[in-house]
Amino acid sequence: MLNVTGVSGGYGEQIVVKNISFHLQQQEILGILGPNGSGKTTLMKLISGLLPPQEGTISFKGLKLSDYSSKQLAKEIAVLPQLHSHAFDYTVRETVCMGRYPHQKGMFAPWTEQDEKAVIDAMEQTGVLQFEKHSIQDLSGGERQRVFLAQALAQEPKLLLLDEPTNHLDLSYQKQLLDLLKEWTTSHELTVISIFHDLNVASLYCDRLLLLHHGETVKLASPGAVLKKETVEQVYQARIHTQAHPELPKPQVTLLPKHGQSGDDFITKDLFHISSDHVHLTAPQPLKTLSSAVIGPGLGWHRHFVNRHVPMDYQCDDSYQDMCNYAGEWGWNPSDTVGMMTAVMVEDVVIKEFKTQELSIVIAVTAGVGNAVDVALAHEREHPSSIGTINIWLFVNGKLSDEAFIQAMMTVTEAKVKALQHADVKDPLTNTLATGTATDSVMVAATQSGNSVQYAGPITDLGKMIGKGVVLCTTEAIQQYSKRKKHL
Ligand SMILES: Nc1ncnc2c1ncn2[C@@H]1O[C@H](COP(=O)(O)OP(=O)(O)OP(=O)(O)O)[C@@H](O)[C@H]1O
Structure with missing residues (x-):
């Protein structure tokens, strides 16, 4: 459904991501990994249409992104950026309702039953219905993150782009959010591209991983093929150990600190x-x-x-x-x-x-x-x-x-x-x-x-x-x- 072919792009003269190509299947979850500054967010901006590619093409459902109007694109693709700072004093409900904007026909279009259902479902599933009437400024970072996810889900997109979605979330909400996304890939035919810093979470939830380094593709494959010790150590410049997850065939990565166990006491x-x-x-x-x-x-x-x-x-x-x-x-x-x-x-x-x-x-x-x-x-x-x-x-x-x-x-x-x-x-x-x-x-x-x-x-x-x-x-x-x- 999404074709990225030979895409390069960046800011002005500076080319940040170089020659990226991949094809995304419907209902797939693709994780984008890479060290700080490797171009993950820039690639997301290119895929969401926020930045035009300087080379290559991005097409969605057979049409180039540039051939979509911004409202048409918003109906298909939702974006949940990193660190959402919201200046306006909207309530949670008002914020989530904004997700329905691409579906409304004209400025004064009536609020339909489908709009209402999409908003309530999204608030319920992200656990923010209880804060419906609160101002989002009064919520914690994690609660706010869930409100913006609800907004993105209320949009009922076919492709959801997430930048570090589990940032600010405690363990339980990380699991809930990612389980929910996984469920939506089948129940709502949703396709997901998400940036992760947590390699283990990415390994657990993604079908494939795209590992970037200096704006280029290091590897695009299953988590098992990408999270190889040598590859991760080289790209992140950190010593690691990989081992199997206790319940799933997914690799898990453990950092090895510079100083191992201190002391060399003998057993006698x-x-x-x-x-x-x-x-x-x-x-x-x-x-x-x-x-x-x-x-x-x-x-x-x-x-x-x-x-x-x-x-x-x-x-x-x-x-x-x-x-x-x-x-x-x-x-x-x-x-x-x-x-x-x-x-x-x-x-x-x-x-x-x-x-x-x-x-x-x-x-x-x-x-x-x-x-x-x-x-x-x-x-x-x-x-x-x-x-x-x-x-x-x-x-x-x-x-x-x-x-x-x-x-x-x-x-x-x-x-x-x-x-x-x-x-x-x-x-x-x-x-x-x-x-x-x-x-x-x-x-x-x-x-x-x-x-x-x-x-x-x-x-x-x-x-x-x-x-x-x-x-x-x-x-x-x-x-x-x-x-x-x-x-x-
Ligand atoms: N708006 C901008 N204008 C100019 N350069 C930018 C801009 N945004 C990012 N860059 C540069 O592009 C490079 C890649 O940045 P990008 O945000 O895509 O990396 P990232 O992999 O998402 O990093 P992080 O993990 O730290 O979020 C960096 O060198 C950054 O300084």
Whole structure:
């Protein structure tokens, strides 16, 4: 519906945007991104017809913008500029009603039912109907922004141009505004072009992104293709990290400040506290963790680590809450804590340090194998036979990449399987070699300071230490478990 072909333009002699081309589909949301001064607003002015292009053409529904009268154009295209300063003392309702002007035939045209409905709908949907009679001068920046959006929506345009629409809006209204726009693209066949500074919001709501730099197109594609680490870092001159959104296939960008985590405190054996109740460690600074723990699972940053002993007959409907309560009772903030449980006597924990010139790690293992399982034949069993868990903690004094975290988990698991083979632990149901127990848990934690580690597979420096260390610690922990069983 909108064709921008080889457009260049700017102010007087100064060409600000250069050779921009794109085709916009009906109902699409296009986000325009770029650093300050990259020409985003200027491009919007060209698309809205406010600035004539110095080169190239812009056509809307097959007609050049210059062939539309300003009233015809206003019926089709609405603009919500940045930082609206309104000098006049209009009420909210009067302001929104102005959006109907392009639809009225002549100065004294009657106010129709359709005009009224469009105004009320727009005020309702932007949440400003309650301020209908207030002067817009008495509203907050965010409320005012919503009034001007209502005005633009009351205009019932086919193309809506927005400059930083979520500026001034709190999180809840940002979401409401963008959800509303998304909904209008289908319910009112609306097409949207919007400038964003917030790359994550743009990624979430836009179908495509146009990234500008020095007035030129760097990339025009889906958010996943535009928000690449190298591209964003080069254009914005800032260090970033990209990761997947937790619920949608959209990238999210995180700024990496110049100074990372301060301090290079090491994790050592001496930091562990062992009692009959739990094995516990409080790190001098938060560690980046990946775990399958009861609390603090997945990827996160945590300072407290606890492996809690529970009785053999431990039954709890909400073990997550129970573990949070436990951490709280000991003064460890649950949101700062990785917590695991085991029926094993935790005094039997095996803790060892391993070092190379570049790296050092600490491994802590508690092992009970009463519940051993051969994963290949686990489909034959219905319920775990008895309590017994292998909990493995790996602390790395180093800076792990994402792939190193995952590979470290794999290497730990492979080493654990090998230790079970060495110890000839069998699945009691199938009488075949066990590969673990039904409820094993693993955590990899890294200080994220010091030497960088890209990979942690079995033949890397880190992988070699993990392999050797986990086999040693797990084997010894199984021996402790067997000794204790014999004495019972
Ligand atoms: N009315 C104007 N007259 C002359 N130059 C202008 C005018 N408006 C903008 N410029 C210049 O054009 C360039 C691009 O400005 P523009 O406002 O389009 O950038 P932007 O990407 O929207 O920036 P921001 O993110 O800071 O809003 C800047 O160098 C700016 O100084």
